[in-house]
Amino acid sequence: MSASVPAFAIGIDLGGTTIKAALVERGVGIQHEMSHPTEAEEGPPHVIRRIVEMIQPLIERAPNREIAGIGIGAPGTVNWERTAVIYPPNLPGWGIVDLRQELQKALGRSLPVFVENDANLAGLGSAHYGAGRPFDSFIMVTLGTGVGGAIIYRNRIFRGTTGGAGEIGHMSIDYEGPLDRYGIAGSIEAYIGQRFLSRYARYRLLTHRDSLVHQMAGADLRNITPRILYEAARAGDVLAREVLAWAGHKLGCVLASAVNLLDIHKIVVGGGVSAAGEFILEPARRALRRYVIPALRDRVEVVRETLGNEAGMLGAAQLVFQLLEQPREDLEA
């Protein structure tokens, strides 16, 4: 079967504000790319039309207009069969929408279509096109508004029993710690999710009037971003370095728990907060070594993802290649 799978596929990132789509060549990368406002409030049929409008010209650009299929990443839960999104959190008013069926209908052909959680696809994209390439298995953690995660095991997504594996963001590192948005005490998101980290920085700044962060963030400290903290840290600001090291330590602690449980020793860190780079990652490595079992202390490795948003599209296309070429139990219902 492998020989007959075309070397091109479409990868789509279905975001709350923007749809991104790319024509991906297997093992090479993105060949063409476009984006459109999602206009999710117009409802699924409208969005499906939008997607079709983007897919058509991308297919035109594939050799012989042949593509293996379409992969779609979306936040939240997808069904086990990877055909539908289920109440996607970023698409208000959507319920369960069978994107496979809708797309096939709109395209008038039975192209393979697979839907998968976007964090998982970012992991798969990293595994095949990004910083995860050297590793057969790794834990992907995405530091953004929330803290997302994915488990890549032997170059495939570890899905768990309902497709929801990888929720590193809600693992607790302090059973009496601060609450995250789900009310879970001490989850890593409650420390280093962007909003929480900014708040922590604001508190620390109250007693550090001389910090560069004050100048850089301006009058409203709610403007503090990881980028500002990083810039201040790079300029030598002690407080910014402390805040990022504090975050890195927490990150290392939760990663150690994941490493101990999974016996997967490689970590790829992506997302906005990872812009703070080594100021977070080096403390994370130190903590990681401290909290993993001794046998793993010399094996753990933390690297930063250099792919940006395109990781999701690359992963979406990769999922198509993978499922068509090596179907396995994770394709089953």
Next chain:
Amino acid sequence: MSASVPAFAIGIDLGGTTIKAALVERGVGIQHEMSHPTEAEEGPPHVIRRIVEMIQPLIERAPNREIAGIGIGAPGTVNWERTAVIYPPNLPGWGIVDLRQELQKALGRSLPVFVENDANLAGLGSAHYGAGRPFDSFIMVTLGTGVGGAIIYRNRIFRGTTGGAGEIGHMSIDYEGPLDRYGIAGSIEAYIGQRFLSRYARYRLLTHRDSLVHQMAGADLRNITPRILYEAARAGDVLAREVLAWAGHKLGCVLASAVNLLDIHKIVVGGGVSAAGEFILEPARRALRRYVIPALRDRVEVVRETLGNEAGMLGAAQLVFQLLEQPREDLEA
């Protein structure tokens, strides 16, 4: 191939003080069982002879003296190929010992032999013969001197990248908590490993002179066992109930982190401390619901393993059946 695999196998539990061996009928259970002192200090060749002396009469009892093979459980690390133990912690002075090769040599025949970590085999035994039977996937946690664990995913052992997955005992629930034997802060073992739990009970008893535990444990409070706490709790002792509920809450917290990461919602609890039964498990369930992501709150389920030591032998035999009948990637080097 499946049809030709005999329905009987030998399961061995290679403990530090005792070797246990059983003839197991597939899907039925233990048919015959025996045990012998390990005498590990006499060295591997002696222990191999011991094992052979136990295996021979068990094979005699199999129909037509036909067995599928031999499974061996041992603590600590085994190699990925499942042929050798690697510095087993309970067999002092042993280095890397290729049990497959040694056993085949001693038996004078090339019977299949598989070696696996004992906690993983207890999980596999539970999956096929114990409380784990209703579940395709579950997390096994064994509460004893330490806190062991295993991940059963689709009725097989999830091994991680080096065969060491499932170290729940060293996952941290408080990054500034007490240290376990590896120096990991706030690991669950540092709360509910038997020694730590007993110590916590002793501290609490200092200010609870009227507790039944004082009478039951006698003059030396170091004698406190989970069994004593359970008996006192059952007799209505408030302090014993508080101590066990405290332990259960911690257990639920770490299990929630594992559930969130793995998207595996069923938990089987075994081992000595689980003798404290519902006094631990009910608080664990409450905490678990509190610390898992909302989508999983109604799905999580915690049950107690009713198999005792035989879980390991059953799992060892099951591993033989499984690897011969459905060889898959986890059989590969």
